[in-house]
Amino acid sequence: MTGDAVQVLGPWTDQATITALAGGKARGLHTVHNGGFRVPEWVVLGTDVFDRFAAGAGLATAVTEFAALDDLEKSLAAGAALRADLVAADVPDPIREVIAEAYARLGAGSIAVRSSVLAEDGAQHSYAGQFDSFLNVNGPEAVLDRVRDCWVSAFSERSIRYSFAQRQPRAGAAAVVLQKLVAARASGVVCSANPITGAPDEVVVSAVYGLGEGLVSGAVDADSVIVEKSTGAVLETILGDKDRSYAPAADQGCLVREVEPEDRERPVLSAAELAELTKLARRLESDHGTPQDIEWAIDDTGIWVLQSRPITTAVRGGVDARWAAAVIQGAGETVPAGELRIWDNANIIESFSGLTSPLTYSTAAEIYGRVYDGYARSLRVRGRQLRQTEQWTPVLLGCFHGRVYYNLLHWYRMVGIAPGYRLNRKVLEVALGVEEPLADDIANTLRPFTFRTPVGRVWARTATTVRYLRRLFGIDDMVERFLADFYRVYDEYDARDYTEMSGAQAYQAYREVDRDLVARWGPLMVLDAILLTCTGALFVLTKLLLPKAPEWLGLTLVGPGADIESAEPARAMTALAERVGTDPDLTELVNSTPPHEVYGRLTEYPEFRAAVEDYLDRYGYRSLDELKLETPDLREDPASLFIMLRSTLATLRQHGRAGTDRRAEAEAYLDANLRGVRRRIFERLRGKVSRCAAHRERVRFCRTRAFGMVKRMIRAMGRDLVARELLDEFGDVFSLTVRELRGCYDGADPGDLRKLVTARKAQRAKDTELVAPPRFVTIGAGFGRAELAGQGWVPVTEIPAATAGTVLAGTPSAAGSASGGAVVVDEPCDIQGGILVAYRTDPGWVAALPSAAALVIERGSPLTHVAIVAREMGVPTVVQVKDVTKKVRTGMRLRVDGSAGTVTVLPGEGTGNGT
Known part of the structure; x- marks a missing residue:
């Protein structure tokens, strides 16, 4: 001293x-x-x-x-x-x-x-x-x-x-x-959580030869390795360009030295050293109680810790820890060890295709939970049983690498709330488009809730069944009351000018609409249960009364009718195309002008511009991927309207829109094979199914309108958060979760949202490179990237194209046949009479139907929105065609048989002109 x-x-x-x-x-x-x-x-x-x-x-x-x-x-x-x-x-x-x-x-x-x-x-x-x-x-x-x-x-x-x-x-x-000073052979940094994505189960190791100053200064390139913390599995390795190292110099400084040629192509760290660093990161994180950023060095005696500090790039402040990681994996559910979860994208991709923003996913997951909680309450589920449903209704959806999945077992539980579980679950599998039905030994154990005594079970199930039957017979009036209430709220809030509102005012409107509409939606979910029950009963009745009926008959007979509201945009698009076709100059403008410029050029055609504005007034809330909050609607970006218009024009010019009238054929079949009392019984049940299908389409159309309105509110909030310097640009609002967005207006400390957004964007870029399997499973809560990779979450790889003569089987959805050139797309554009081939569709795709000779969907079901509209418009359709978007290339000639459910690859090539 x-x-x-x-x-x-x-x-x-x-x-x-x-x-x-x-x-x-x-x-x-x-x-x-x-x-x-x-x-x-x-x-x-x-x-x-x-x-x-x-x-x-x-x-x-x-x-x-x-x-x-x-x-x-x-x-x-x-x-x-x-x-x-x-x-x-x-x-x-x-x-x-x-x-x-x-x-x-x-x-x-x-x-x-x-x-x-x-x-x-x-x-x-x-x-x-x-x-x-x-x-x-x-x-x-x-x-x-x-x-x-x-x-x-x-x-x-x-x-x-x-x-x-x-x-x-x-x-x-x-x-x-x-x-x-350690005479380091190698040195670097190890982070016990991924500092870029925030993923808590990923250890990130950066390593260089020599002293770590070369890594910090950027003078030398580092190896970067991501290790799964829980298993030690190496998830990703990027070898640096190791031509140099950093070492002590004789003049008491440091210098860059050449690395021996034989060392340049090999990893800096051995497998044992990598495992030891991962163990070190786990121990230091455990000791400190928070993720650590650790500087280390290795000499002839082993690993030295030079420094350890908290990772400050992880999300802090008011962000809910459940959503803190940039990559949201699973459903936020606490799963007991050893318990199975099945994840299936089925027809959820009709609503949330491909990469979905955190704001859209978290909003949807929360609404699903609240709606189905309201559904259970409306069927008189009470007390202990209701508390049991509250354990799984909030986690009906999950998200992996930016893709949304059904937490499938919970959907079977949901179906079990209403009576008729055995029948309803079979129809559920058809409605969801599930490729692999659940095994009976699992399905029969999936109770929505349990009872302490047999008497209690009988009493509660009787009360639920009575309420369900009342709903069954009163569903028409129930839907009409809902629609009246919905449009009362919708008309009030949709008329407001959100461009002139402050962020706080838009948020207040959002909260009011959210509370009002979601509360009303829950009881109406009984409509889906009724449709499942009645559709299943009709299929059983058809098998009994018409055992030799063709497979396409059932789907044709239960359609909601050609005048359904959700088909109106497609018909209105055809009307616009017919109007354009009568004016050569207008046709040239639409066909030759970039879509984003057409609207501005319509001042030369005031009458047609008025027709377009009328279309936007009526259907401007629609868009491709219209349930994705990040996707602008037609009012915000009308360019996609003109893409659809151009395609529809091409089809009308080539062969018009003459659909196959299979309904008349179905009626004729019934007239010839079913009469008397049996026919009256059949028609009564058939009418019930058709009305319920029509009700469901009307309610789904309300959902589309509601999301369009909410998009405008969120855009006002996004602009406000940029003005408040919480975000850098408007689009960053979609990288937040709904809880984080609410926290910005409810007085919570939002934390560093910029860092959060940067991390999520970086992860999204990586997620785009992965193939998303249609179905996979997890066991317990301990799953990570290595486990997911083993079930198909791998970088995109080439799958050989199908050869001529190959027949790809799917599920028949809309009868009829057509041949033409395949157009494989991820959004409906310029089909020009070809065969539209898509991984999935959403309701926004109906505008493309007038321009398609046939429709082939890899994922989906015959009861999805676009499949229903395609039947009404006579477009041959096959769904659930495994790997079709990977095996079929644009330009291949195909023959689509919507009755048999097949897609055949024909010799030669073609790019449209379906026949």
């Missing part, structure tokens, strides 16, 4: 003193060293050493005043003045002696000298890279110079700008760590 009040600190110092004087780096070293980890010898010169130096130089007051400044420009000027004064000041002998003592404690030789500011390496802000550190420092005078440089760096321009950007206090006094 030297001097009155200053002393060398180190591992022997008590925690309180280290916390008060030693700064962030030393604080972390003290914890790690005393936790039993291998740490190179170290000591620290506390902030009291700096204070004594500043006081002796007459700078104490200037340092205090600097720390109190709240103006950036004044702080920069004061910092520059302090740097100059600190460099010019003499270091008094007592301070020289304490620095020499600190160096001697390390046994002399080469050391590292690092700044250790009090605010550094904290839970909220790391100040990483803001203060100076020096490697390979040798000799008392060199150490003294580097200590002074560390003190000066506390007032550097970059640290001042950082503190203002992070709204943190100025650094002021700095402690300095002196640490024995």
Whole structure:
């Protein structure tokens, strides 16, 4: 110890003193060293050493005043003045002696000298890279110079700008760590959670040859490895361009050296070293209770921990921990160990295809939970049974790598709330488009709730059945009441101008609509249950009364009718195309002008512009992927309207829109094969199914309108968050979850939303490269990327194209046949009479139907919206054609048989002109 009040600190110092004087780096070293980890010898010169130096130089007051400044420009000027004064000041002998003592404690030789500011390496802000550190420092005078440089760096321009950007206090006094230099063969950083995506079960290791300064400075390229924390499986490896390494130089600095040719192509770390670093990361995270960013080095004796600090790029502040990770995996459900979950995208991709934003997914997942909770309550589920349903209704959906899935077993439980489970679950599998029906030994165990006594079960199920039967016979009136209430709310809120609203006003409107409409939707979900029951009963009755009936008969007979509201946009599009076709100049404009320019050019055609504006007034809330909040509707971006118009024009020019009248054929079949009492019974049930199907389409149309209205509200909030500097650009609002968005207006601390958005965007870019399997399973809660990869979550790979003569089997959906060139698309555009082949469709695709000779869908079911409309419009359709979008290429000639459910690859090529 030297001097009155200053002393060398180190591992022997008590925690309180280290916390008060030693700064962030030393604080972390003290914890790690005393936790039993291998740490190179170290000591620290506390902030009291700096204070004594500043006081002796007459700078104490200037340092205090600097720390109190709240103006950036004044702080920069004061910092520059302090740097100059600190460099010019003499270091008094007592301070020289304490620095020499600190160096001697390390046994002399080469050391590292690092700044250790009090605010550094904290839970909220790391100040990483803001203060100076020096490697390979040798000799008392060199150490003294580097200590002074560390003190000066506390007032550097970059640290001042950082503190203002992070709204943190100025650094002021700095402690300095002196640490024995490790003669490293390799070094780098290991993070116990993915600092880019926030994924908590991913350990990220960066490694370089030589000293880690080469990694930090960017002078050398690093290997990067992602390891699954729970299993140790290597998920991803990127080898750096290792032609150089960073090593100590003879002049007490560091230099870049060439790496031996044989080492350049091999990983820096062995498998054993990688496993040891993963174990180290797990232990340090467990000891600290939070994810850690760890600097390490390896020499001939093993791994050394050079530094450990909290990962501050992870989401903090008011963000709900359940949604903190950039990659939302699963449904947020606590799954008991060993318990099965089945994930199936079935016809959910009709609503949420491909990559879906966090805002859309979290909104949908929450609404599903609230709606089906309301459904259970409406059927008189009460008490203990209701509490049981509340365990699974919030997790009916899940999200993996940005794709939305049904949490399938819970949907079977939901079907079990209403009577007729055995029949309803079979129809559910058809309605959802599930390729693989659930095994009976599993399905029969999926109870929505259990009872303590048989008497209690009988009483409760009787009450539910009575309520269900009342709904069954009164469903027509129930739907009409719902529609009246819906349009009362919709007309009021849709008429408002959200472009003129503040974010708070838009949020208030959003909350009011959300509370009102979701509460009304729950009881109406009984309509889906009734449709399942009645459709299943009709299929059974058809098999009994008409055992030799063709397979297409049932689907043709139960359609909602050609006048359904949801088919109106397609008919209106055909009418627009017919109008354009009568004017050669207008036809040329639509066909030759880029779609995003057509609307502006219509001033030359005022009557047609008025017709387009009428279309936008009536159907402007629609869009492709219309249930995705991130997708602009036609009012915001009318370009897609003209894409559809161009395609429809081509079809009308080639062969018109003469659909196959299979309904008349079905009626004739019934007249010839079913009469008398049996026919009356059949027609009564058939009428019920058709009315329910029509009701369902009307209600779904209401959902589309509601989402269109909510999009306008969210856009107002997105613009407001940019104005408040919480987000960088409007589109970033869709990278938030609905809870995070609400927190911005409900008074919660939103945290650093910019970092969150950046992390989620980075993960989304990676997710685009993955194939999303239609179905996979997880066991318990411990699943990760390695397990998912084993079930089909792999980078996109080429699947050989189908050859001529190949017959791809699917499910018949709309009768009739057509031949033509395949047009494989992920959005409906320029079909021009070809065979439209898509992985999935959503209700926004109905505008493309007039321009398609036939429709082939890889995923979906005969009861999805577009399939129903296709039947009404006479477009031959086959759904559930496995891998068709991978095996069929645009231009191949196909023959689609919507009655047999087959797609045949024909010799030759064609790009449209379906016949």
